[in-house]
Amino acid sequence: MTGSGSGSEELAERFEKHRGHLRAVAYRMLGSLTEAEDAVQEAWLRLSRTDPDEIQNLGGWLTTVTGRVCLDLLRSRAARREEPVGGTHDTYDAFVPDPVLSPLSHLDPAEEVLQADSVGLALLVVLENLAPDERLAFVLHDMFAVPFDDIAPIVERTPAATRQLASRARRRVRGATPSTEPDLGRQKEVLDAFLAASRAGDFEALLGLLHPDVVLRADSGELVRGAAVSKVVQGAKSVAEQALMFARFARSAELVLVNGTVGMVNAPEGRVRSVMAVTITDGRITGMYILADPERLERLEAPGPTEPDTRR
Numbered sequence: 001m002t003g004s005g006s007g008s009e010e011l012a013e014r015f016e017k018h019r020g021h022l023r024a025v026a027y028r029m030l031g032s033l034t035e036a037e038d039a040v041q042e043a044w045l046r047l048s049r050t051d052p053d054e055i056q057n058l059g060g061w062l063t064t065v066t067g068r069v070c071l072d073l074l075r076s077r078a079a080r081r082e083e084p085v086g087g088t089h090d091t092y093d094a095f096v097p098d099p100v101l102s103p104l105s106h107l108d109p110a111e112e113v114l115q116a117d118s119v120g121l122a123l124l125v126v127l128e129n130l131a132p133d134e135r136l137a138f139v140l141h142d143m144f145a146v147p148f149d150d151i152a153p154i155v156e157r158t159p160a161a162t163r164q165l166a167s168r169a170r171r172r173v174r175g176a177t178p179s180t181e182p183d184l185g186r187q188k189e190v191l192d193a194f195l196a197a198s199r200a201g202d203f204e205a206l207l208g209l210l211h212p213d214v215v216l217r218a219d220s221g222e223l224v225r226g227a228a229v230s231k232v233v234q235g236a237k238s239v240a241e242q243a244l245m246f247a248r249f250a251r252s253a254e255l256v257l258v259n260g261t262v263g264m265v266n267a268p269e270g271r272v273r274s275v276m277a278v279t280i281t282d283g284r285i286t287g288m289y290i291l292a293d294p295e296r297l298e299r300l301e302a303p304g305p306t307e308p309d310t311r312r
Contacts, residue, residue: 011052015044018059021144022066028139029070031097031124034299039069060150067140068154074132094230096219096291097124099275101265102257103303104188118260119143121277121289125217126176130169137162138169178287180261180279187262190280191255195264198243198250206243210236211284218242221293239288249274256303267302275300 022043026036043066055061099121127135133155140146140154148159148166155162181187190209197205216233233239243250253264258277266274274297279287291297 008048011047014052014058015047015062018062021059022062025063025066025139025144026070027098027100028119028124028127028143029067029135030073031128033098033100034296035073039066039073042066042069060146063140063144063146064150064154067136067146067151071132071136071154074135078132094217094219094232095125095128096217096289097121097128098296099258099263099277099291099300100260101272101275101300101303104255104257104262120180120259120261120279122180122279122287123173123177124259125289126173129176130172133157134165134169134172137165138173141166142170178279179281180286181281181283184257184262186283187278187280188255190283190285191262191264191278194243194285195250195253195255198247201244201247203240203244206240207236209283209285210239211281211286212236214239214284214286214288216242216288216290218290219293221295265302270302272297272300272302 019040022040023036026039027033030036030039043062046065047062052058100118127139130138136155137148137151140151141148148162151166152159152162155165157165181190194206194209196202197209213234214236216231216239218229218231218233220229222230233242249266252268253266253276255262256265257263258265258275261277263275263277265272265276274290274292276291277289278285
Protein backbone atom coordinates (compact mmCIF):
# COMPACT_ATOMS: atom_id res chain seq x y z
CA MET A 1 0.00 0.00 0.00
CA THR A 2 1.12 3.56 -0.56
CA GLY A 3 1.97 5.48 2.54
CA SER A 4 0.39 8.86 1.81
CA GLY A 5 -2.47 10.56 0.08
CA SER A 6 -0.16 12.03 -2.54
CA GLY A 7 1.26 8.55 -3.16
CA SER A 8 -2.24 7.19 -3.71
CA GLU A 9 -3.02 10.01 -6.13
CA GLU A 10 0.18 9.34 -8.04
CA LEU A 11 -0.65 5.64 -8.27
CA ALA A 12 -4.15 6.46 -9.49
CA GLU A 13 -2.71 8.75 -12.17
CA ARG A 14 -0.33 6.03 -13.32
CA PHE A 15 -3.23 3.56 -13.46
CA GLU A 16 -5.38 5.94 -15.51
CA LYS A 17 -2.70 6.02 -18.22
CA HIS A 18 -3.30 2.30 -18.71
CA ARG A 19 -7.10 2.27 -18.36
CA GLY A 20 -7.87 2.48 -22.10
CA HIS A 21 -5.51 -0.40 -22.87
CA LEU A 22 -6.92 -2.52 -20.05
CA ARG A 23 -10.48 -1.84 -21.19
CA ALA A 24 -9.53 -2.96 -24.71
CA VAL A 25 -8.02 -6.18 -23.35
CA ALA A 26 -11.05 -6.92 -21.18
CA TYR A 27 -13.56 -6.14 -23.94
CA ARG A 28 -11.86 -8.53 -26.34
CA MET A 29 -11.72 -11.14 -23.61
CA LEU A 30 -15.34 -10.79 -22.51
CA GLY A 31 -17.36 -9.18 -25.32
CA SER A 32 -19.20 -7.23 -22.63
CA LEU A 33 -18.67 -3.54 -21.96
CA THR A 34 -20.04 -3.77 -18.42
CA GLU A 35 -17.97 -6.81 -17.48
CA ALA A 36 -14.91 -5.19 -19.07
CA GLU A 37 -15.34 -2.13 -16.84
CA ASP A 38 -15.77 -4.40 -13.82
CA ALA A 39 -12.58 -6.28 -14.70
CA VAL A 40 -10.62 -3.04 -15.04
CA GLN A 41 -11.97 -1.83 -11.70
CA GLU A 42 -10.94 -5.10 -10.08
CA ALA A 43 -7.43 -4.65 -11.49
CA TRP A 44 -7.31 -1.22 -9.86
CA LEU A 45 -8.44 -2.64 -6.52
CA ARG A 46 -5.74 -5.30 -6.64
CA LEU A 47 -3.16 -2.66 -7.52
CA SER A 48 -4.26 -0.48 -4.61
CA ARG A 49 -3.61 -3.42 -2.27
CA THR A 50 -0.13 -4.03 -3.70
CA ASP A 51 3.15 -2.26 -2.99
CA PRO A 52 3.87 -0.52 -6.32
CA ASP A 53 7.60 -0.56 -5.55
CA GLU A 54 7.50 -4.33 -6.05
CA ILE A 55 6.12 -3.93 -9.62
CA GLN A 56 8.85 -3.51 -12.22
CA ASN A 57 6.55 -3.14 -15.24
CA LEU A 58 3.22 -1.62 -14.26
CA GLY A 59 1.64 -1.95 -17.71
CA GLY A 60 2.57 -5.62 -17.97
CA TRP A 61 1.45 -6.31 -14.42
CA LEU A 62 -1.93 -4.67 -14.97
CA THR A 63 -2.44 -6.51 -18.27
CA THR A 64 -1.80 -9.91 -16.72
CA VAL A 65 -3.96 -9.12 -13.68
CA THR A 66 -6.80 -7.99 -15.94
CA GLY A 67 -6.35 -11.17 -17.98
CA ARG A 68 -6.57 -13.29 -14.84
CA VAL A 69 -9.78 -11.52 -13.74
CA CYS A 70 -11.29 -12.02 -17.20
CA LEU A 71 -10.30 -15.69 -17.23
CA ASP A 72 -12.17 -16.24 -13.97
CA LEU A 73 -15.24 -14.56 -15.45
CA LEU A 74 -15.03 -16.65 -18.63
CA ARG A 75 -14.72 -19.88 -16.65
CA SER A 76 -17.74 -18.92 -14.54
CA ARG A 77 -19.68 -18.10 -17.71
CA ALA A 78 -18.72 -21.44 -19.27
CA ALA A 79 -19.90 -23.28 -16.16
CA ARG A 80 -23.28 -21.54 -16.30
CA ARG A 81 -23.69 -22.52 -19.95
CA GLU A 82 -23.41 -26.16 -19.02
CA GLU A 83 -26.85 -25.79 -17.42
CA PRO A 84 -28.80 -23.53 -19.80
CA VAL A 85 -32.13 -22.06 -18.77
CA GLY A 86 -34.94 -24.10 -20.27
CA GLY A 87 -32.60 -26.87 -21.40
CA THR A 88 -31.62 -25.18 -24.69
CA HIS A 89 -28.44 -23.64 -26.03
CA ASP A 90 -30.27 -21.51 -28.62
CA THR A 91 -29.73 -18.34 -26.60
CA TYR A 92 -25.99 -18.97 -26.50
CA ASP A 93 -25.81 -19.84 -30.19
CA ALA A 94 -27.46 -16.49 -30.96
CA PHE A 95 -25.29 -14.51 -28.56
CA VAL A 96 -24.18 -11.12 -29.91
CA PRO A 97 -21.50 -9.27 -27.93
CA ASP A 98 -21.96 -5.69 -26.75
CA PRO A 99 -21.42 -3.27 -29.66
CA VAL A 100 -19.35 -0.10 -29.62
CA LEU A 101 -21.21 2.69 -31.43
CA SER A 102 -19.87 5.88 -33.01
CA PRO A 103 -21.15 8.37 -35.60
CA LEU A 104 -20.53 7.78 -39.28
CA SER A 105 -18.62 11.11 -39.56
CA HIS A 106 -18.67 11.43 -43.35
CA LEU A 107 -16.53 8.29 -43.66
CA ASP A 108 -13.51 10.59 -43.42
CA PRO A 109 -10.26 8.76 -44.28
CA ALA A 110 -8.78 9.99 -40.99
CA GLU A 111 -11.68 8.39 -39.15
CA GLU A 112 -11.07 5.14 -41.00
CA VAL A 113 -7.53 5.08 -39.60
CA LEU A 114 -8.88 5.53 -36.09
CA GLN A 115 -11.30 2.64 -36.62
CA ALA A 116 -8.61 0.28 -37.94
CA ASP A 117 -7.88 -1.10 -34.48
CA SER A 118 -11.54 -1.92 -33.79
CA VAL A 119 -12.49 -5.54 -33.30
CA GLY A 120 -15.62 -6.52 -35.20
CA LEU A 121 -18.62 -8.25 -33.70
CA ALA A 122 -18.09 -11.18 -36.08
CA LEU A 123 -14.67 -11.87 -34.55
CA LEU A 124 -16.03 -11.47 -31.02
CA VAL A 125 -18.73 -14.05 -31.83
CA VAL A 126 -16.01 -16.48 -32.92
CA LEU A 127 -14.03 -15.78 -29.74
CA GLU A 128 -17.12 -16.74 -27.73
CA ASN A 129 -16.73 -20.29 -29.04
CA LEU A 130 -13.18 -20.68 -27.74
CA ALA A 131 -12.43 -22.33 -24.43
CA PRO A 132 -11.58 -19.72 -21.75
CA ASP A 133 -7.86 -20.60 -21.66
CA GLU A 134 -7.66 -20.54 -25.48
CA ARG A 135 -9.34 -17.17 -25.64
CA LEU A 136 -7.00 -15.67 -23.08
CA ALA A 137 -3.87 -17.02 -24.79
CA PHE A 138 -5.05 -15.82 -28.21
CA VAL A 139 -6.20 -12.37 -27.10
CA LEU A 140 -3.17 -11.57 -24.95
CA HIS A 141 -0.58 -12.92 -27.38
CA ASP A 142 -2.03 -12.33 -30.85
CA MET A 143 -3.85 -9.06 -30.15
CA PHE A 144 -1.63 -7.48 -27.49
CA ALA A 145 1.75 -9.17 -27.99
CA VAL A 146 2.03 -10.43 -24.41
CA PRO A 147 4.85 -13.01 -24.25
CA PHE A 148 3.88 -16.63 -23.60
CA ASP A 149 6.17 -16.60 -20.56
CA ASP A 150 3.84 -14.01 -18.99
CA ILE A 151 0.62 -15.74 -20.05
CA ALA A 152 1.65 -19.22 -18.86
CA PRO A 153 1.26 -18.53 -15.10
CA ILE A 154 -2.26 -17.18 -15.66
CA VAL A 155 -3.48 -20.40 -17.31
CA GLU A 156 -1.23 -22.56 -15.10
CA ARG A 157 0.59 -24.16 -18.02
CA THR A 158 4.13 -24.17 -19.37
CA PRO A 159 5.02 -21.55 -21.99
CA ALA A 160 5.16 -24.32 -24.62
CA ALA A 161 1.67 -25.54 -23.70
CA THR A 162 0.41 -21.95 -23.69
CA ARG A 163 1.82 -21.48 -27.17
CA GLN A 164 -0.19 -24.51 -28.27
CA LEU A 165 -3.34 -23.01 -26.77
CA ALA A 166 -2.87 -19.85 -28.81
CA SER A 167 -2.03 -21.83 -31.94
CA ARG A 168 -5.17 -23.93 -31.63
CA ALA A 169 -7.27 -20.82 -31.04
CA ARG A 170 -5.66 -19.09 -34.02
CA ARG A 171 -6.60 -21.92 -36.36
CA ARG A 172 -10.19 -21.87 -35.14
CA VAL A 173 -10.44 -18.10 -35.47
CA ARG A 174 -9.03 -18.09 -39.00
CA GLY A 175 -11.36 -20.87 -40.04
CA ALA A 176 -14.51 -19.35 -38.59
CA THR A 177 -14.20 -15.57 -38.92
CA PRO A 178 -15.97 -14.34 -42.08
CA SER A 179 -14.11 -11.90 -44.29
CA THR A 180 -15.74 -8.56 -44.88
CA GLU A 181 -15.49 -5.64 -47.29
CA PRO A 182 -12.86 -3.28 -45.79
CA ASP A 183 -13.99 -0.12 -47.60
CA LEU A 184 -16.44 1.83 -45.43
CA GLY A 185 -17.90 3.63 -48.44
CA ARG A 186 -18.84 0.35 -50.10
CA GLN A 187 -20.23 -0.96 -46.82
CA LYS A 188 -22.44 2.11 -46.66
CA GLU A 189 -23.70 1.56 -50.20
CA VAL A 190 -24.86 -1.96 -49.33
CA LEU A 191 -26.49 -0.90 -46.06
CA ASP A 192 -28.21 2.07 -47.72
CA ALA A 193 -29.66 -0.31 -50.31
CA PHE A 194 -30.69 -2.79 -47.60
CA LEU A 195 -32.50 -0.07 -45.64
CA ALA A 196 -34.27 1.16 -48.77
CA ALA A 197 -35.40 -2.35 -49.70
CA SER A 198 -36.59 -3.04 -46.14
CA ARG A 199 -38.55 0.20 -45.96
CA ALA A 200 -40.13 -0.46 -49.35
CA GLY A 201 -40.92 -4.09 -48.55
CA ASP A 202 -39.03 -5.14 -51.69
CA PHE A 203 -38.41 -8.85 -51.17
CA GLU A 204 -36.53 -9.37 -54.45
CA ALA A 205 -34.21 -6.45 -53.75
CA LEU A 206 -33.46 -7.88 -50.31
CA LEU A 207 -32.65 -11.26 -51.83
CA GLY A 208 -30.23 -9.57 -54.22
CA LEU A 209 -28.37 -7.99 -51.31
CA LEU A 210 -28.06 -11.18 -49.28
CA HIS A 211 -25.56 -13.97 -49.86
CA PRO A 212 -27.36 -17.32 -50.41
CA ASP A 213 -25.79 -18.69 -47.21
CA VAL A 214 -26.20 -15.54 -45.11
CA VAL A 215 -26.51 -16.17 -41.36
CA LEU A 216 -28.56 -13.94 -39.06
CA ARG A 217 -27.95 -13.96 -35.30
CA ALA A 218 -30.58 -12.13 -33.28
CA ASP A 219 -29.91 -11.79 -29.55
CA SER A 220 -32.94 -10.57 -27.63
CA GLY A 221 -31.74 -11.75 -24.25
CA GLU A 222 -33.07 -14.73 -22.37
CA LEU A 223 -36.67 -13.57 -22.19
CA VAL A 224 -38.64 -10.88 -23.97
CA ARG A 225 -42.32 -10.54 -23.04
CA GLY A 226 -42.22 -14.01 -21.54
CA ALA A 227 -40.95 -15.81 -24.65
CA ALA A 228 -37.44 -16.53 -25.81
CA VAL A 229 -37.00 -14.94 -29.25
CA SER A 230 -33.23 -15.12 -29.72
CA LYS A 231 -32.55 -17.07 -32.88
CA VAL A 232 -30.13 -18.06 -35.60
CA VAL A 233 -31.53 -17.94 -39.15
CA GLN A 234 -29.67 -19.12 -42.25
CA GLY A 235 -30.33 -18.65 -45.96
CA ALA A 236 -31.22 -15.58 -48.03
CA LYS A 237 -34.94 -16.35 -48.28
CA SER A 238 -35.41 -16.88 -44.54
CA VAL A 239 -33.35 -13.82 -43.61
CA ALA A 240 -35.21 -11.65 -46.15
CA GLU A 241 -38.51 -12.79 -44.63
CA GLN A 242 -37.23 -11.76 -41.19
CA ALA A 243 -36.25 -8.35 -42.59
CA LEU A 244 -39.76 -7.82 -43.95
CA MET A 245 -41.31 -8.84 -40.62
CA PHE A 246 -39.44 -5.99 -38.92
CA ALA A 247 -39.67 -3.49 -41.78
CA ARG A 248 -41.39 -0.97 -39.51
CA PHE A 249 -38.21 -0.69 -37.45
CA ALA A 250 -36.22 0.12 -40.58
CA ARG A 251 -38.09 3.41 -40.86
CA SER A 252 -36.36 4.75 -37.75
CA ALA A 253 -33.00 3.05 -38.33
CA GLU A 254 -29.88 5.09 -38.98
CA LEU A 255 -26.44 4.12 -40.21
CA VAL A 256 -23.63 4.31 -37.63
CA LEU A 257 -20.27 2.73 -37.06
CA VAL A 258 -20.60 -0.49 -35.09
CA ASN A 259 -17.19 -1.67 -33.89
CA GLY A 260 -15.55 0.21 -36.71
CA THR A 261 -17.74 -0.99 -39.59
CA VAL A 262 -20.95 0.44 -41.02
CA GLY A 263 -24.04 -0.89 -39.27
CA MET A 264 -27.45 0.29 -38.09
CA VAL A 265 -29.00 1.51 -34.90
CA ASN A 266 -32.70 1.86 -34.18
CA ALA A 267 -32.93 4.58 -31.53
CA PRO A 268 -36.21 6.48 -31.60
CA GLU A 269 -36.06 9.52 -29.30
CA GLY A 270 -32.45 8.68 -28.49
CA ARG A 271 -33.21 5.36 -26.82
CA VAL A 272 -31.41 2.41 -28.41
CA ARG A 273 -33.85 -0.39 -29.28
CA SER A 274 -31.63 -2.51 -31.52
CA VAL A 275 -28.20 -2.53 -33.11
CA MET A 276 -27.12 -4.45 -36.21
CA ALA A 277 -23.64 -5.16 -37.53
CA VAL A 278 -22.97 -6.99 -40.79
CA THR A 279 -20.23 -8.69 -42.76
CA ILE A 280 -20.16 -8.00 -46.49
CA THR A 281 -18.38 -9.84 -49.30
CA ASP A 282 -18.57 -8.90 -52.99
CA GLY A 283 -21.44 -6.51 -52.37
CA ARG A 284 -23.61 -9.04 -50.51
CA ILE A 285 -24.34 -9.39 -46.82
CA THR A 286 -22.93 -12.67 -45.49
CA GLY A 287 -23.59 -12.19 -41.79
CA MET A 288 -25.99 -10.13 -39.68
CA TYR A 289 -25.56 -9.62 -35.93
CA ILE A 290 -28.51 -8.02 -34.17
CA LEU A 291 -28.56 -7.11 -30.49
CA ALA A 292 -32.07 -6.46 -29.18
CA ASP A 293 -31.59 -7.39 -25.52
CA PRO A 294 -33.39 -4.56 -23.64
CA GLU A 295 -31.26 -4.96 -20.53
CA ARG A 296 -27.95 -4.58 -22.35
CA LEU A 297 -29.20 -1.93 -24.77
CA GLU A 298 -30.31 0.18 -21.83
CA ARG A 299 -26.62 0.79 -21.07
CA LEU A 300 -25.81 2.02 -24.59
CA GLU A 301 -25.92 5.62 -25.72
CA ALA A 302 -27.07 6.42 -29.22
CA PRO A 303 -24.28 8.12 -31.19
CA GLY A 304 -24.92 11.72 -32.15
CA PRO A 305 -26.50 12.35 -35.54
CA THR A 306 -24.20 12.44 -38.52
CA GLU A 307 -24.03 15.98 -39.86
CA PRO A 308 -24.92 16.37 -43.56
CA ASP A 309 -21.92 16.44 -45.85
CA THR A 310 -21.82 19.95 -47.35
CA ARG A 311 -18.52 19.50 -49.17
CA ARG A 312 -18.67 20.05 -52.94
